[in-house]
Amino acid sequence: MAILIDKNTRIFVQGITGREASMIVSHTLAYGTKIYAGITPGKGGQQVQGIPVYDTVKEAVEKHNVNASLVVVPPAFTLDAVLEAIKNGIKLIVVTTENIPQHDVIKLLYIARKENVIIIGPNTVGMINPKDRIKMGSIGGDRPDRCFVPGNVGVISRSGGMTAETSWMVKRAGFGVTTSVGIGGDSFIGSTIKDLLALYEKDEETEAVVTFSEPGTSFEEDAAQFLKEGGFTKPLISFVAGKFTENLPEGTVFGHAGAMISGNTGRPSLKVKALQEAGAHVVERYDDMIGLLKSVLGEKVGEAK
Amino acid sequence: MGRMLEDASKTILKENGIPVPMHWVVESAEEISQEQLYSSRVLKALVPVGKRGKAGAIKFADNVDDAQTKARELFGMTVRNYPVNKVLVEEKINIDEEWYVSITIDPLQKTPVIIATTEGGVEVEDLVKDSPEKVVIYNVEPFSQLHPYEAKEIWSRLGVTGKPLVKATSVLCKLYEVFIKYDCYILEINPLVLTKDEDVMAAASVMGVDDSALYRHPELAGIVESGSERSWRPLTDLEKEMVKVNDADYRGTARYTEMEGGNIGFMCGGGGGSLLSFDVLVSLGASPANYTETGGNPSEEKVYGLTxxxxxxxxxxxxxxxxxxxxxxxxxxMARGIVKAVRELGLDPATFPIVVRQAGVNDEEGKRVFVEAGITYFGEDHTIEEAAAVMVQKMKEVC
Known part of the structure; x- marks a missing residue:
């Protein structure tokens, strides 16, 4: 089954005629993922790499019954694009755009919450389900198979690049992934670690989840609380990067915009502690993930179908 | 995220109808004149950091001589790594009560949030913990304005009544308008002063603007220092050079932060990948000389300049x-940019260790370029941590 995307996902791309979208679209098609439609205002009637372009989401929904949007529009137009998708009944939206004004982000997240829409991102590399060969976003680049092979492990990463690297660690350990999700590097994002753990918990194919985290936000603390409440019962293997930042002056951001320590909020050491206390396997060294995956899942993975 | 100096934020508040003390900016003690000193004044170091009072960067004066002496002291100071180049001379207002109000974005609710209290002179974070009943925390719906009745209820809950309630309600609504209008991530008034004349005045302000939104605020050009929250001190010369390298080409990103000391040049990529790489070197006892992230498919020229x-x-x-x-x-x-810089500086990998761990798009050609230059290359068959261990080992051999 995997989570979020599968054979029933009917993707369309908002902003399909842009420079950024063209590479994503060609890689996505080459991987075997079908894209049903694209939206660019004023360019309705054109084709992009064989995909019909429409002026409005409404037309794409009516003609192709699309149900998942990949938003690849510039920051100034993202809020409107997401509102349009939500208004037209789309319940899964991947927002790749970086540097969207924060006030616009909280607006789009607010409407999404009210309408029960799942948002991945903003500022995300996207997600991939290798079994169904479906991906949304730039994830995997020109060779998704290098890092993403089908299997029974879920991957959640706050870093786009480390979504690939972490999925490759899973592959190196002899396993594969159900769905790998880059949740975006910002502090204000739609789906957090906890939200996705809830989905992986319900997914029969997923036997364990690996997370890659960074300083900043309270996503890990929230996930730990979720574990304690019994919301996620499968093995969770976590790595928190950026330990060195704790010894630097407060307020400094390294890495992504969300990776900021303020007071005790966002400290890697406290994230590690919270996750450990909640029963997660927290690896001190990133490479330890391989051995741990083997020992935790060695016998388990592969049985599930 | 971009900081703004206090004089700039106060000017904006004033333009938007919020009472603020009269103020002047001076760049030397001699500029302070009789005209500014007809009554008592406050002198504040104009630096983009908080808690200036504790740092001794706020002083009071009653006459020109006194003010000039104290201003000289301020100009000689460095406040949390920021040298004082400007001083704010301000009307000292007649304080009856000191209040606090801030507007930020609540990371949990993901909506704007107002935090207000009439307890002055305390750390609001501590007050929230110790006496939550003395603080109002109020979330505002993202698409809505702050209605006057909402502002009124906030102050009323804190016990404000009479003329001050009417004034405080109006000020809070206007502050919220400013927060929205200028795409702020923080607007903090500490203290918000109730004067002896029952006026409500913003005595000190902190305003930070989301630099992702600066494109729609041309009026703030030059006032907000874009990206200034990424540093805990003014940029070093080398960092300024690297900003130029980054800005010269729109393709990809190159960020550079200088560390104190260190002997390993750190040329890493990806937000998370760079964090991981730095952690590993530190955990192996090595000391990187800088922090860097590059990514987003930078041009050869940018990679070369950064390296x-x-x-x-x-x-x-x-x-x-x-x-x-x-x-x-x-x-x-990446390989061509890095090798070009290494060759130009005449560095020999035999005596100046260079270890690369890179995999991804076009890595076969990348490998060829690195190997041909005598550089130790690891691709996807090795992890970042394995490559870092080799780096640290090689450093031990030459140092």
């Missing part, structure tokens, strides 16, 4: 190049 900058820092005796497996960054382009 040259990294290698130009005094005391750098080796170079570690590491990145997560890339989605779009072209490894061959």
């Amino acid at each position: 040259k900058g990294i290698l130009s820092k005094a005391g750098v005796e080796g170079l570690f190049v590491s990145q997560n497996i890339t989605n779009n960054t072209q490894i061959d382009v």
Whole structure:
């Protein structure tokens, strides 16, 4: 089954005629993922790499019954694009755009919450389900198979690049992934670690989840609380990067915009502690993930179908 | 995120109808004149950091001589790494009560949030913990304005009544308008003063503007220092050079932060990949001379400029190049930029260790370029941590 995307996902791309979208679209098609439609205002009637372009989401929904949007529009137009998708009944939206004004982000997240829409991102590399060969976003680049092979492990990463690297660690350990999700590097994002753990918990194919985290936000603390409440019962293997930042002056951001320590909020050491206390396997060294995956899942993975 | 100095934020508040003390900016003590000193004044160091009172960067004066002496002291100070180049001379207002109000974005609710209290002179974070009943925390719906009745209820809950309630309600609504109008991530008034004349006045303000939104605020150009929250001190010369390298080409990103000391040049990529790489070097007892992230498929020129900058820092005796497996960054382009910088500086990998761990788009060609230059290359068959261990070992051999 995997989570979020599968054979029933009917993707369309908002902003399909842009420079950024063209590479994503060609890689996505080459991987075997079908894209049903694209939206660019004023360019309705054109084709992009064989995909019909429409002026409005409404037309794409009516003609192709699309149900998942990949938003690849510039920051100034993202809020409107997401509102349009939500208004037209789309319940899964991947927002790749970086540097969207924060006030616009909280607006789009607010409407999404009210309408029960799942948002991945903003500022995300996207997600991939290798079994169904479906991906949304730039994830995997020109060779998704290098890092993403089908299997029974879920991957959640706050870093786009480390979504690939972490999925490759899973592959190196002899396993594969159900769905790998880059949740975006910002502090204000739609789906957090906890939200996705809830989905992986319900997914029969997923036997364990690996997370890659960074300083900043309270996503890990929230996930730990979720574990304690019994919301996620499968093995969770976590790595928190950026330990060195704790010894630097407060307020400094390294890495992504969300990776900021303020007071005790966002400290890697406290994230590690919270996750450990909640029963997660927290690896001190990133490479330890391989051995741990083997020992935790060695016998388990592969049985599930 | 971009900070704004206090005089700029006060000017904006004033333009938007919020009472603020009269103020002047001086760049030397001699500029302070009789005209500014007809009554008592407050002198504040104009630096983009908080808690200036505790740092001794706020002083009071009653006459010109006194003010000039104290201003000289301020101009001689460095407040949390920021040298004082400007001083704010301000009307000292007749304080009856000191209040606090801030507007930020609530990370949990993901909506704007107002935090208000009539308890002055305390750390609001502590007050929230110790006496939550004395603080109102109020979330505002993102698409809505702050209605006057909402502002009124906030102050009323804190016990404000009479004329001050009417004034405070109006000020809070206007503050919220400013927060929205200028795409702020923070607007903090500490203290918000109730004067003896029952006026409500913003005595000190902190305003930070989201630099992602600066495109729709041309009026703030030059006032907000874009990206200024990424540093805990003014940019070093080398950092300024690297900003230029980054800005010269829109393709990809190159960020550079200088560390104190260190002997390993750090040329890493990806937000998370760079954090991981730095952690590993530190955990192995090595000391990187800088922090860097590059990504988003930078041009050869940008990679070359960044590498040259990294290698130009005094005391750098080796170079570690590491990145997560890339989605779009072209490894061959990275390789050519790095090798060009290394060759130009005449560095010999036999005595100046260079270890690369890069995999992703076009990595076969990238490998060829690195290997041909005598550089130790690892691709996807090795992890970032394995490559870092080799780097640290090689440094031990030459140092």
